[in-house]
Amino acid sequence: xxxLASLALLLxxxxxxxxxxxxxxxxxxVLVFAAMLDEAKSGALFTxxxxxxxxxxxxFLIAMSLGTAIGFVMGRRRLIDRLFDPWLVxxxxxxxxxxxxxxxxxxxxxxxxxxxxxxxxxxxxxxVVAREGARALDAGLDEMAQVFAMSARARLRHIVLPQLxxxxxxxxxxxxxxxxxxxxxxxLLGRSNGxxxxxxxxxxxxxxxxxxxxxxxxxxxxxxxxxFLVQPFERRVxxxxxxxxRGRDFP
Amino acid sequence: MNxxxxxxxxxxxxxxxxxxxxxAADGRPRRVLENFELTLxxxxxxxxxxxxxxxxxxxxxxxxxxxRAFSGRVSLPEHGRLGMVFxxxxxxxxxxxxxxxxxAAPQASEEEIAALLLKLELDEHxxxxxxxxxxxxxxxxxxxxxxAAKPALLLLDEPFVSLDAPLAKELRGELAELIEEQQxxxxxxxxxxxxxxxxxxxxxxxxxxxxxxxASLSVREPRQRxxxxxxxxxxxxxxxxxxxIPRR
Numbered sequence: 001x002x003x004l005a006s007l008a009l010l011l012x013x014x015x016x017x018x019x020x021x022x023x024x025x026x027x028x029x030v031l032v033f034a035a036m037l038d039e040a041k042s043g044a045l046f047t048x049x050x051x052x053x054x055x056x057x058x059x060f061l062i063a064m065s066l067g068t069a070i071g072f073v074m075g076r077r078r079l080i081d082r083l084f085d086p087w088l089v090x091x092x093x094x095x096x097x098x099x100x101x102x103x104x105x106x107x108x109x110x111x112x113x114x115x116x117x118x119x120x121x122x123x124x125x126x127x128v129v130a131r132e133g134a135r136a137l138d139a140g141l142d143e144m145a146q147v148f149a150m151s152a153r154a155r156l157r158h159i160v161l162p163q164l165x166x167x168x169x170x171x172x173x174x175x176x177x178x179x180x181x182x183x184x185x186x187x188l189l190g191r192s193n194g195x196x197x198x199x200x201x202x203x204x205x206x207x208x209x210x211x212x213x214x215x216x217x218x219x220x221x222x223x224x225x226x227x228f229l230v231q232p233f234e235r236r237v238x239x240x241x242x243x244x245x246r247g248r249d250f251p
Numbered sequence: 252m253n254x255x256x257x258x259x260x261x262x263x264x265x266x267x268x269x270x271x272x273x274x275a276a277d278g279r280p281r282r283v284l285e286n287f288e289l290t291l292x293x294x295x296x297x298x299x300x301x302x303x304x305x306x307x308x309x310x311x312x313x314x315x316x317x318x319r320a321f322s323g324r325v326s327l328p329e330h331g332r333l334g335m336v337f338x339x340x341x342x343x344x345x346x347x348x349x350x351x352x353x354x355a356a357p358q359a360s361e362e363e364i365a366a367l368l369l370k371l372e373l374d375e376h377x378x379x380x381x382x383x384x385x386x387x388x389x390x391x392x393x394x395x396x397x398x399a400a401k402p403a404l405l406l407l408d409e410p411f412v413s414l415d416a417p418l419a420k421e422l423r424g425e426l427a428e429l430i431e432e433q434q435x436x437x438x439x440x441x442x443x444x445x446x447x448x449x450x451x452x453x454x455x456x457x458x459x460x461x462x463x464x465x466a467s468l469s470v471r472e473p474r475q476r477x478x479x480x481x482x483x484x485x486x487x488x489x490x491x492x493x494x495x496i497p498r499r
Contacts, residue, residue, distance in 0.1 A: 148333070239345075
């Protein structure tokens with residue numbers, strides 16, 4: 001309720017500032033909504049939103065699955081961790097823009113380069129979080145599984161994944177917001193469709209209406225993915241923590 | 252759950268550890284076990300009694316195959332025929348009691364699991380998560396899980412430590428019955444002589460570090476019929492034997 005009121009206040013503030021500002025620089029909500037409607041009627045809004053969403057999904061999935069696997073191995077094998085940790089530090093500190101431009105130069109202005117560059121930007125973050133999770137795995141439960149001769153599959157499903165899940169949920173949350181911001185940059189620099197491309201177009205034309213008409217629905221879409229997909233997943237994986245802490249063995 | 256389904260499944264336990272060392276903080280090896288020999292006939296219940304910190308848990312970890320860095324020999328039951336109750340219950344906190352049993356013992360039937368939960372008075376807690384259980388209930392669940400695996404060898408590491416006395420006594424009684432009923436080879440580690448007498452046929456008394464078996468006692472009469480006087484006499488005998496062990 002307070003969140004809704006807060007959003008309404010923001011909208012009101014926007015309208016108030018728009019009343020005194022030059023509409024070329026800051027059009028009011030009504031004008032932006034009209035521009036949005038125009039783009040929606042032609043179908044362009046949905047096409048570009050859909051393409052961007054696909055790129056977000058592809059880069060996100062690649063980075064999460066690859067990053068989790070690498071992070072898990074690094075968390076469990078100290079030698080591999082020490083060997084590749086410096087690479088991770090380099091990758092973490094490499095500016096997103098450098099990765100994107102290099103990918104476009106090496107692989108051409110292709111879809112592979114675009115999605116790959118975004119995934120590579122997210123990868124080190126997923127590795128770090130998964131590594132943290134793998135390091136925190138409960139050795140006592142591991143021994144229990146060994147004594148009871150549990151199969152590798154059962155261990156993964158019932159022992160490893162439930163412990164990694166909160167870490168993965170955290171990586172997903174931070175990852176999603178990182179990925180969708182970088183996807184726009186990738187589209188702006190080297191793609192001929194998507195929300196980032198449209199924003200570039202709006203920049204060339206100095207058209208703030210068009211810019212906001214694409215930016216706002218996209219932000220709304222990403223926020224709903226987070227609210228309706230990522231957060232419920234996070235709640236689900238930590239559901240068992242809901243019980244009383246009495247007699248609990250694992251924090 | 253009936254005894255017949257595992258008749259003949261019990262394993263004979265033979266332990267012969269010439270030595271087991273741990274690296275101490277100063278880098279010099281610290282000897283925990285030395286010339287440690289112990290034999291338990293198939294289906295027998297043994298108890299290892301010794302002062303805390305003398306290496307009892309290390310011994311169980313070696314027998315369970317969790318620690319392989321030792322010199323000597325241990326007869327392990329075939330793969331998947333081991334059950335263990337750790338000092339801490341080590342249940343999966345994200346699964347309810349019933350699922351904890353199913354996951355550790357996928358070979359157990361639903362009827363067997365239900366019967367075990369009933370036997371250990373966990374029936375009304377079967378859908379509870381471990382975090383919702385008291386320590387006593389969690390211990391019961393850990394015992395039920397070990398039994399569900401129908402082990403050829405059951406290992407128990409101080410399973411009643413830090414429970415209040417009446418509760419520990421009640422659980423001991425239930426466990427003694429189950430051990431009798433299922434005819435599996437059982438080794439229990441404890442610092443409590445009385446507990447050993449109530450649960451075991453063979454009692455092995457350990458020296459301080461490096462630990463070895465200094466003396467052993469047999470409980471001749473069937474445990475159910477063991478009178479208080481007989482138990483008291485055995486306890487006195489065990490305490491005298493423990494006192495006679497030279498401190499190093």
